[in-house]
Amino acid sequence: MCQPPAVALSLTLSVLAESPTASAALVVPHSPVGEHTDLAAVREFARHCDVVTFDHEHVPADVLAALEADGIPLHPSPAALVHAQDKLAMRRRLTELGLPCPRWAQARTAQEVEEFAAQVGWPIVVKAPRGGYDGKGVQVCRSLAEVEPWLSGVGEAGLVDGLLLEEAVDFTRELAVMVARSPSGQAAAWPVAQTVQTDGVCTEVLVPAPDLDEDLAVAAVEGALRIAGELGVTGVMAMELFEVAGPSGAGTADGSAGSAYLVNELAMRPHNSGHWTIDGSVTSQFEQHLRAVLDLPLGDPSTRAPWTVMGNVLGGEHPDLYPTYRHLMARDPGLKIHLYGKGVRPGRKLGHVTVFGGDGSAGSLAELRERARHAADYLQGVIDE
Template sequence: MTTPTPLRAEGGFPVVGIVGGGQLARMCQPPAVALSVTLSVLAESETASAALVVPHSPVGEHTDLEALREWARHCDVVTFDHEHVPQEVLTALAADGVNLHPGPEALVFAQDKLAMRRRLTELGIPCPRWARARDAADVEAFAAEVGWPVVAKTPRGGYDGKGVRVCRSVAELDDWLAAVGEPGSLEDGVLLEEAVDFTRELAALVARSPSGQAAAWPIVHTVQSGGINTEVLAPAPGLDEQVAVAAAEGALRIAGALGVTGVLAVELFEVRDGETGAPAYLVNELAMRPHNSGHWTIEGSVTSQFEQHLRAVLDLPLGDPSARDRWTVMANVLGGDDEDLYPTYRHLMARDPGLKIHLYGKGVRPGRKLGHVTVFGAGEDEASLEDLRERARHAADYLQGVVRE
C-alpha cells in the first residue's frame, strides 16, 4: 500500500475512513461534501467504485493489519463498506485506540451467522427454527424436526445468495460437511434453517449513534430475483400496522443489544402466525452498514441512509428518517450485454424527467450490480404504485439492454 498523504481537515471538520471502496462508500461522498466531512477510503484498487470519486483513496487490503494501521492514523473515525475485515484485525485496531463504528463486538454478529442466530434467540427476537450441523446425523435430526427441504448456509462469507443452499437430502451437503473443522467459512459447522413459508421479504433499516440515539425508516418490501434484491417498495404496501411497528421496534432493540453504531439493516420474512394466522415477521439476516434496501432513501426520505450513517458514526444528532412522498420505488440495474451505458441517458431522461439514475462507475459484467434508479409519487391507490413500478422497471431494463424503447 502507498502511504497516504496526511489529511488535514479545515475548520475542525473530521476525517471519516471507510474500509472498502465499493458503491456504498461511493454514495457516502455527496453527503460528506455537504457536511464538509473528509472521506478517506481504503480501496481494493485504483479503479474501485469509491476511488473514482473520493480523492483520498489509497489502495490496500482489508486483511493487512499494518496497512490498516498506517491508513487509520489519518482518520478520526473508521467505518466499513463490507463485513469482511477479520475479527483479529478489528480487535487489534480497537486495541490501538482506532475509533471503529461499528466495533468488533457488534460486527461479529454480521460476520458469523451462527453467532447471530444464537444472540437473537437469546434476545427473544423471532427467527426461523435453526441448528448447527457438523455431520450428516445433525442434518438428519434437524430435517426430522422441521421437514425437508432445509436451508443450509455457510456461517461466514456469504452474500447475495452465495453460500446458501436449499437442500432436499443430506447428500446435497456432502462437500460442505467434509469441510467442517477446516479453516475457513465452515470451520464451526453449517447453519441449518427451516425453509420458511413466507408471504414476502421485508427490510427494517435503523441507525444508532454511540451515545444511544436511534432512528428508524419505514419498513420496505424487497423483491428478490435469483437471490439478488432487484426492487424495493417504500413503504411496504399493505403491511399490517402492528407488524410494521413490531419490526421497527425489533430492529431498534437489536441495534441497542448488539451495540451497533451506524446503519443496521435487518432483512425480514413476512409470515403468518402458525396458531392464529395473524401477520408476523421473522428475522433473516443482519447487515451493519448502508444497505441496498435503503438506497431509496437518497431521494425518498428527509435524511438518506448515507448521511445518517455519517452522522451516527460521528455521534452527531441523527436526522429525520421520514419519507418525503407516499411511495418510493427503487430498482437495481444489473449488467447486461451492452458495455456503454451513457447513450441510454438521452432516452431515459426524455421519457421520464422525474427519474433519478445512480450508476456506480463499475465495469459492465452480466448480472453485476451497476447502479439503481428511483422514482417517487404521491398517489394513494394501488394503481399509482404500479405506475411507479413500471417506470422504474422500464428504466432498469433499458439500462440493462432488456428493452429498446
C-alpha cells in the same frame, strides 16, 4: 454514496480502496490502495482517521482487534459487527434475546443435518456462516445428498464453525427495516420496506411496504431497534425479514391480522434495501450513517413522497451504460439514476434507479413500479425499447 452527504456536511472521507478504480476511489480524493485483510495497510490508513467505519463485513477479526487495541474508534465496534459477519453468532444472540427467527441449527456432520431435517422437514436452507452475500453462500437443499458438498467443506473458510441450517420459511414476502443508532444511543428508523428478490438478489424495493399490517410494522421496527440497542450497533443497520402468515413461534412479533415476522439477515452498514432513502427520505441512509458514526445528532428519516420505488441495475448485455441512460433520461425526466462507476459483469450490481410520487392509490404505486422496472431492464439490456 457516502461522498455526497460528506460534501454537504463538509466532512472529509478517506477510503482504503481495493484498487485505484474502485467506485469510492473515483470520487473521494484521499483513497489509498490497500487490502482490508492486510493489517499493516489498514493500520497505516486508520491512524489518519478520526473514526473508521465499513462498507462490507469482511474485515478479519484479528485486523479489527489490532485496530481496537491501537485505540482507533471503530463504528460499528467489532463486538457488534461479529453478528453481521457470522450468521451463527447472529442466530445464537437473537435467539437468546427472544427475537423471532426461523428454526436453526449448527451442523458439522451428516447426522446433525439429518436430525435437523427430521425436525423441520426437507427442504432446509444451508448457509455459510461467514463470507456470503447476495445469495452466495446460501442454498436450499432438498436432500442430504445436496448438503454433502457443504459438509466436505466444513472447517474451511466461511465454514470453520460448521454449517448454519435453517428451516425453509414459507414466507408471504420479504421486508427490510433500516435503523440507525449513534454511540450516544440515539436511534432512528425508516419505514418498513418490501424487498423483491430474484434469484437471491434484491431487484426491487417498495417503500412503505404496501398493505403492511400496522402492528406488524411497529413490531418489526421495535425488533430492529432492540437488536441495534442490545448488540451495541453504531451506524446504520439493516434487518431483512420474512413476513409469514399466522403468529410467529417466538410470539413476540405478531401482527393483529395474523401475520408475523422472522428475522432473516442483519447488515451493519448502509444497505441496498436503503438506497431508496437517497431520493425518498429527508435523511438518506448514507448521511445518517455518517452522522451516527461521528456521534452527531441523527436526521429526520421521514419519507418525502407517499411511495418510493427503487430498482437495482444488474450487469447485462450493455458494456457501456452511458448510451442507455441518455435514452432513459429523455423518456422519464423524473427518474433518478445512480450508477456506481463499476465495470459491467453479468449479474453485478452496477447501480440503481429511484422513482417517487403517488397519492397512496395502488394504481399509482403500480405506475412507479413499471417506471422503475422499465428503467432497470433497459439499462440491463433485458429490453431495448
